[in-house]
Amino acid sequence: MGTETREVIELFIDGRSVRVAPGASVAAAVLNAGKACRASVGGERRAAVCGMGICFECRVEIDGVLHERSCMIEASEGMRVRTVDAG
Amino acid sequence: MSTKFDAIVIGLGIVGCSCAWALSRRGLRVLAVGDAPIGGGATAAGMGHVAIMDDSEAQFRLTARSAELWMALRDELPPEAAVDYCGTLWIAADEEELNAARSKHAFYQSRGVRTEVLDEKSIADAEPNLRSGLAGGLRIVDDSIVYPPVVCEWMLAEVTRRGGAVRFAHVANATRTRMTLAGGETIDAGVVVLAGGDASAKVCPWLPVRPRKGHLVITDRYPGFCRHELVELGYLKNAHSHATESVAFNLQPRPTGQMLLGSSRQYGVEHAEVEARMVAWVIERAKMYMPLIGSLRVVRAWTGFRAATPDSLPIIGGRDGVDEPVVATGHEGLGLTASLGTAELISAILTGAPTTLDAGAYAASRDFGGHGGH
Numbered sequence A: 001m002g003t004e005t006r007e008v009i010e011l012f013i014d015g016r017s018v019r020v021a022p023g024a025s026v027a028a029a030v031l032n033a034g035k036a037c038r039a040s041v042g043g044e045r046r047a048a049v050c051g052m053g054i055c056f057e058c059r060v061e062i063d064g065v066l067h068e069r070s071c072m073i074e075a076s077e078g079m080r081v082r083t084v085d086a087g
Numbered sequence B: 001m002s003t004k005f006d007a008i009v010i011g012l013g014i015v016g017c018s019c020a021w022a023l024s025r026r027g028l029r030v031l032a033v034g035d036a037p038i039g040g041g042a043t044a045a046g047m048g049h050v051a052i053m054d055d056s057e058a059q060f061r062l063t064a065r066s067a068e069l070w071m072a073l074r075d076e077l078p079p080e081a082a083v084d085y086c087g088t089l090w091i092a093a094d095e096e097e098l099n100a101a102r103s104k105h106a107f108y109q110s111r112g113v114r115t116e117v118l119d120e121k122s123i124a125d126a127e128p129n130l131r132s133g134l135a136g137g138l139r140i141v142d143d144s145i146v147y148p149p150v151v152c153e154w155m156l157a158e159v160t161r162r163g164g165a166v167r168f169a170h171v172a173n174a175t176r177t178r179m180t181l182a183g184g185e186t187i188d189a190g191v192v193v194l195a196g197g198d199a200s201a202k203v204c205p206w207l208p209v210r211p212r213k214g215h216l217v218i219t220d221r222y223p224g225f226c227r228h229e230l231v232e233l234g235y236l237k238n239a240h241s242h243a244t245e246s247v248a249f250n251l252q253p254r255p256t257g258q259m260l261l262g263s264s265r266q267y268g269v270e271h272a273e274v275e276a277r278m279v280a281w282v283i284e285r286a287k288m289y290m291p292l293i294g295s296l297r298v299v300r301a302w303t304g305f306r307a308a309t310p311d312s313l314p315i316i317g318g319r320d321g322v323d324e325p326v327v328a329t330g331h332e333g334l335g336l337t338a339s340l341g342t343a344e345l346i347s348a349i350l351t352g353a354p355t356t357l358d359a360g361a362y363a364a365s366r367d368f369g370g371h372g373g374h
């Protein structure tokens, strides 16, 4: 997608526009936006922990696909992310 | 040990816990003993589907009575028991299976069980993620699901409150009134009940129970993906054919939104490892009914062993004149469902408590066609 040539990436987290540097992970974008990722079965809000695909705490919905590990996926232009904090 | 117990129950799975609980409700002081955690064994591995079944009249009576007892218990159980009256939807792929659904409907209706035949359109409305073109199905309205390990804990807490006790130990052998633990300690009681699941034959070698391995797979949370417990109508044929291996589509929506997917049946496998081949088979079979299953994320797979008998009915009771425990095992794939009816029967046999069940069909002394007995 030629991310190297862009200065910023715009994606949408829970419908709100968020800008991050190229190469940033979705987890970073979500944290930057001040949001948590998902909720435990008991309803507790959870966010990225390991940052390397092991703990599964950072799952969010990305472009309609549930339970994506946001730390393993680079933010891309126009991406639509849904977190536990979506209204 | 100086304390005298009225009864000892061996096995802390759902059958043993139910028996201990029912006996303690009849005023007996019960010692419940097991070599695995409370609610472990097949009980922890199983699906937790409370299903009224119609393979035989005897199976129907036991499962229907048990379902009534589960219904009566629903408000007493803690919320973590996760009781959900989601109902069962038996899926008919073709006209032949839909005819089978119609005969089942007649069978259930005449026995007072609420069922409903669905056509192609109504099954699609009921479960939008089923593939199109299915012939229809049968809904069993009052089937439910429950999380058995929590029920086991709850039952044993009551046993303890009523003066009973729980002990973690392996039982080396037992007679009608005495058990000997692996360390050599002996404990006497008014009666010993053996509910050791597929390991029961280690204590009572004549028991014709064989382990039948099953695989289950659970996904991440997809709330609303499916609403009923779904079972294919080819299931009965598969489940009871004595072929060494079979897989039937069975999907349960957990209250968390997770999808619990089953299940395989294998004879002659002793190791508990998850076999990739079987997991793949379970998933492929499910995709034939729900193509989108393939896009869900699996988080875990595990196995368990059902205690199968030659005539697919459990063994409940004792044999006259033989100094061995009274038994309650051999429930194959229905032990969670049938646990409460089994406990009622054990309680009737041992304490004269009332029951509408006829003990004869499940008796230890019945003819197993040369597979068991002396």
Ligand SMILES: Cc1cc2nc3c(=O)[nH]c(=O)nc-3n(C[C@H](O)[C@H](O)[C@H](O)COP(=O)(O)OP(=O)(O)OC[C@H]3O[C@@H](n4cnc5c(N)ncnc54)[C@H](O)[C@@H]3O)c2cc1C
Pocket: B010, B011, B012, B013, B014, B015, B016, B017, B033, B034, B035, B036, B037, B039, B040, B041, B042, B043, B044, B045, B046, B047, B048, B049, B050, B051, B169, B170, B171, B172, B195, B196, B197, B198, B199, B200, B202, B203, B213, B214, B215, B216, B262, B263, B303, B304, B305, B306, B307, B328, B329, B330, B331, B332, B333, B334, B335, B336, B337, B338
């Ligand atoms: C994959 C799968 C799916 C299933 N799905 C369903 C379902 O949806 N609905 C349903 O109704 N049923 C289902 N079942 C069947 C159900 O799980 C079993 O029938 C039921 O759990 C049997 O309970 P149990 O107490 O007899 O045996 P277990 O749960 O196996 O408990 C027996 C216990 O006895 C202990 N024990 C044995 N020998 C000794 C000894 N010598 N000393 C001390 N302790 C001993 C064992 O450690 C074990 O913990 C399923 C089973 C499997 C495998």
Ligand code: FES
Pocket: A027, A047, A048, A049, A050, A051, A052, A053, A054, A055, A056, A057, A058, A059, A069, A070, A071, A072
């Ligand atoms: S933060 Fe651990 S898997 Fe993403």
